[in-house]
Amino acid sequence: MLVGYGKTFTTTKYKLDIALRMGELLTTKPLLQVQKLKQHFPVTAGLLRRQVGTIKAIDGIDFDLMTQQNLGLVGESGCGKTTLARTILRLYQPTEGKIIFEGIDMTHLKSSRLRSLRTRMQMIFQDPQDSLNPRMTVGSIIAEPLDEHTSLKGKERSGRVEELLDAVGLNPRFSNRYPHEFSGGQRQRIGIARALSLNPKFIICDEPIAALDVSIQAQVVNLLEDLQEKLALTYLFISHDLGMIRHISKRVAVMYLGKIVEVGPANELYTNAQHPYTKALLSAVPLHDPGREAKRERIILSGDVPSPANPPTGCPFRTRCPAVEPKCAISVPKMKAIGQEHRVACHCVM
Amino acid sequence: MPTNSNANIVLSVKNIVTQFNTVDGKVHAVNGVSFDVRQGELLGVVGESGCGKSVTMMSLVKLLPMPPGEISEGSAIFEGQDLIQTSINDLQKIRGSEIGFIFQDPMTSLNPVLTIGYQLIEPLRLHKNLSKSAARTRAIELLELVGIPMASSRLGDYPHQFSGGMRQRVMIAMALSCDPKLLIADEPTTALDVTMQAQILDLVRSLRNELGMAIIWVTHDLGVVANLADRVMVMYSGFIVERADVTKLYSKPKHPYTYALLKTLPDMEGDRSHRLESIEGQPPDQLKPTTSCPFAPRCEYAFDRCTHENPQLELIAENHEVACWWDMERHSPRPSTSSI
Numbered sequence: 119m120l121v122g123y124g125k126t127f128t129t130t131k132y133k134l135d136i137a138l139r140m141g142e143l144l145t146t147k148p149l150l151q152v153q154k155l156k157q158h159f160p161v162t163a164g165l166l167r168r169q170v171g172t173i174k175a176i177d178g179i180d181f182d183l184m185t186q187q188n189l190g191l192v193g194e195s196g197c198g199k200t201t202l203a204r205t206i207l208r209l210y211q212p213t214e215g216k217i218i219f220e221g222i223d224m225t226h227l228k229s230s231r232l233r234s235l236r237t238r239m240q241m242i243f244q245d246p247q248d249s250l251n252p253r254m255t256v257g258s259i260i261a262e263p264l265d266e267h268t269s270l271k272g273k274e275r276s277g278r279v280e281e282l283l284d285a286v287g288l289n290p291r292f293s294n295r296y297p298h299e300f301s302g303g304q305r306q307r308i309g310i311a312r313a314l315s316l317n318p319k320f321i322i323c324d325e326p327i328a329a330l331d332v333s334i335q336a337q338v339v340n341l342l343e344d345l346q347e348k349l350a351l352t353y354l355f356i357s358h359d360l361g362m363i364r365h366i367s368k369r370v371a372v373m374y375l376g377k378i379v380e381v382g383p384a385n386e387l388y389t390n391a392q393h394p395y396t397k398a399l400l401s402a403v404p405l406h407d408p409g410r411e412a413k414r415e416r417i418i419l420s421g422d423v424p425s426p427a428n429p430p431t432g433c434p435f436r437t438r439c440p441a442v443e444p445k446c447a448i449s450v451p452k453m454k455a456i457g458q459e460h461r462v463a464c465h466c467v468m
Numbered sequence: 469m470p471t472n473s474n475a476n477i478v479l480s481v482k483n484i485v486t487q488f489n490t491v492d493g494k495v496h497a498v499n500g501v502s503f504d505v506r507q508g509e510l511l512g513v514v515g516e517s518g519c520g521k522s523v524t525m526m527s528l529v530k531l532l533p534m535p536p537g538e539i540s541e542g543s544a545i546f547e548g549q550d551l552i553q554t555s556i557n558d559l560q561k562i563r564g565s566e567i568g569f570i571f572q573d574p575m576t577s578l579n580p581v582l583t584i585g586y587q588l589i590e591p592l593r594l595h596k597n598l599s600k601s602a603a604r605t606r607a608i609e610l611l612e613l614v615g616i617p618m619a620s621s622r623l624g625d626y627p628h629q630f631s632g633g634m635r636q637r638v639m640i641a642m643a644l645s646c647d648p649k650l651l652i653a654d655e656p657t658t659a660l661d662v663t664m665q666a667q668i669l670d671l672v673r674s675l676r677n678e679l680g681m682a683i684i685w686v687t688h689d690l691g692v693v694a695n696l697a698d699r700v701m702v703m704y705s706g707f708i709v710e711r712a713d714v715t716k717l718y719s720k721p722k723h724p725y726t727y728a729l730l731k732t733l734p735d736m737e738g739d740r741s742h743r744l745e746s747i748e749g750q751p752p753d754q755l756k757p758t759t760s761c762p763f764a765p766r767c768e769y770a771f772d773r774c775t776h777e778n779p780q781l782e783l784i785a786e787n788h789e790v791a792c793w794w795d796m797e798r799h800s801p802r803p804s805t806s807s808i
Contacts, residue, residue: 194661195632301750331516332688336732336746343743358662365734365744388736402666404691406733408715411695418670419663422631 147221148182149320149352150206155179155215157198157205157376161427173427175201177376178215180453185319186346188353190367190384192360192399196423198376199356203322206354207239208232219320237267240313244325246305250297256283256308257293263315282311285348287341303334307341314345322354327362339366360403364388369459372396375426375434378453382460392462394439433465441466476507478650478682479528484542484552486520486527489535496754497523499706500541502781505650510676510683512697512714514690514729518751520706521686525652529563530556546650565595568643572655575635578627584611584638585623588645595646610641615671633664640671644679654686669696690729694718699787702726705752705762708781712788722790722797724767761793769794771801 157176160169175198183189191199205212208224216225224235243249250259260279264270270278280290286307297305306326313321323342327335339362345351357363363370364384371381372395380393391397398417405411419438424430430437436446443466451463486498498520505511515521526532528544528551544551547566551559563569571577579587585607592603604623611619614637627635636656643651653672657665669692676683687693693700694714701711702723710723721727731745749766752758761767764774771794779791784802795802 194663303750332690332729333516333732333747336744337748340744340746360662361734361736364736399662400736402662403736404665404669404689404695405736406690406694406718406730408694408718416666416670418666420667422633422664 148218149185149220150183150354151216151218152179152181152183152206153216153218155202155205155217156213157201157210158213171427174376174429175426176205176212177426177429179376179378181371181378181381183320183352183354186350186352187368188346188355188366190363190370191354191356191373192358192363192370193373194399194423195358196426197373198426199373200324201376202373203241203324203354203356207236207241207322234267237263237316238318239320239322240316240318241322241324242306242309242313242326245329246302246309247297247329249309250305252297255294255296256288256300259297259308260293260312260315263312267316278315282315285314285345286311301334302330303337306330306338310338310341310345314349317349318351320352320354322356324356325358326355327359328357335362342366360388360400372399375423375429377434377463379435379464380460380462382457382462386457386460390457390460392456392460392467393435393464394441394466395435398440433463477504478507478546479505479684480545481524481528482543482545484524484527484544485540486523486532487538487540489538493755496757497706498527499758501703501706501708503701503708503711505682505684507649507682508676508680509699510685510697512693512700513684513686513703514688514693514700515703516688516751518705518754519703521703522654523706524703525654525684525686527552528652529567529569530559531563561595564591565646566649568646568648568651570636570639570643570651570653570656573659575627575632577639578635580627583624583626584630585625588623588638588642591642591645606645607641610645611638613644613675614638614641615667616641632660633667636660636664636668637671640668640675644675647679647681649681651681651683652686653683655688656685657692658687658689665692672696690718690733702729705754705758707758707762707778707791708789709763709792710790711781712790716785716788720788720797722784722788723763723792724769724794724796725763727796728768761791767794769796773801 155176156178159173159175161171161173162168163170179202181189193199204210206217212225216223219235219239222235224232257279260282261275264275264278279293283290283293288304288307297308300308327338330338343366346353355363355366367384369381370384370387371378372393374395380387380396387396388400391400398419401415401417417440421438424437432447432449433451436442445465451465453461453463455461456467482502483500484498485500488495488497501524513521527539539552542552588607588610589603592598592606598606607623608619611622616622616634616637630638657668660668673696685693685697697714700714700717701708702725704725710726717726721730728747732747734744747766752762752765758778760776761774761778764770767774773793779793781789781791783789793802
């Protein structure tokens, strides 16, 4: 379905745009810095909505994201991946910490400034069925951000829509159709086209392939990679598919109960995981090879993720950890560097 | 059909054809599917959404909405009885007792306003005629069997008080409650996290050794099947395109679709720098009856025969059947009359 791909994507304006971005690539400033980020939600009860507790959805997260160095975010459901994504885009007001995007501290930015900054950061959602308005044509879905943020009108506007459809491998003539006329994979392409409409630099992909069929997943991931190359995009890629995360990310961060427990370059993390949780996650992924599968060692975690409203004392993972020691209950382990860019938060890793 | 032991066949399905009558015309969901399941065997059924894998299973026990669904041909012999010809009333006695089910989403298949205990005890009383206290004891046993801690105190809990993995365990307990001879599991781990999935797979592996029933495991995840199934059949557009022993299917896939599916999966080990292989295009529109190979439009090996003749499932090696005109090993079209 990638026929005619990018044919109309070479107007001078975009050539210039790409050139500018290539220039920025050479500087080594991080595109996004997240510092000690916390997102706590109050739990209220009773008639007077008295606060009776807090859910620590995000509890002290630090990372830097360099241009085009995709970061993959993995973890079980309920560990705070999506909350982190939404907090970074300031769809939630963070409780504590800082979010610095392109050198601008956007943690307490006023809504008018935030609005213009948000054109540079976009999101692709999990379910293309739910994230596209069924009563709008594909053309108007993709043009909606243009109407909000640019003054493009008439021919220019429809030209841009066609250009975007072409860039994601859809026929530009489809712009008058409705989302239900498309398959799941094609709908996800529409979502991608919408996210690209304002020339963002940074895109958060929240489980973009989870709702798609196996044979379609590869098409969408390849498209995302091609677009990254063409438009110098940077992705924060959230997924529970560890195989796909490894494929698309330069670095991978493993989250557990609102904290990053291990982060490192993808290859390093997959071959030399240190945190018991990362090891368990990797061993839980079924390999598509019965021979190798029979031979390998399985670590099966017992129980469930504890409630973030009442997390365990000390290390959050200690209730399920196969290598738990008494000291784990006493203090929260700090992030330690154990290799080049490889950091882990575990008492038992020296 | 591999015929090493016909003796302990639990379910024998012959040429099931299921259609849905819609305003746009007939949707040909299942187009002549035949298979056997033997005692103690785990048969994996793999395919993308819309390939007819769930509809096939639902047809066997008539859990389809009819109309618009219509089973126009075929038979499914279970314990000497053709399930397709059996009336709904008689099927009620078989479903849930002789044939157990596990569905994809435990939240939507458990009743949210009834306790787990009630939902477990009800089928035991109905199908097994157990007394209240005997049924309760059995329910506790079952919950313990599937690894729910403090089983007796959790009988009074409602589904929302359980986590996703725990709910799926309850579903498994319910499916096992009447000692079924056949268990049909339709994407039972799809809604779960990998760690929960690993727990459930581990549980099913041990239960199967313990209880020795036949299991049909429907999934789109080739990884899950690889470490669970004895035999695998791959479905595409309502047809079985390949069926083989699990090791053969993964080491020597003979159908281009199976081959391509396996290649699209990113490897957990090994090299990650290369581009993912992808199968271009979409599965075919099932409104038209198929006269050509359904995979031909997306197949890189397709030649003229594929576009006007639909290949039948043929035995090409021991316990390995494939429906394809192209011989992937010899890199040539398969001779029209196969000789084994």
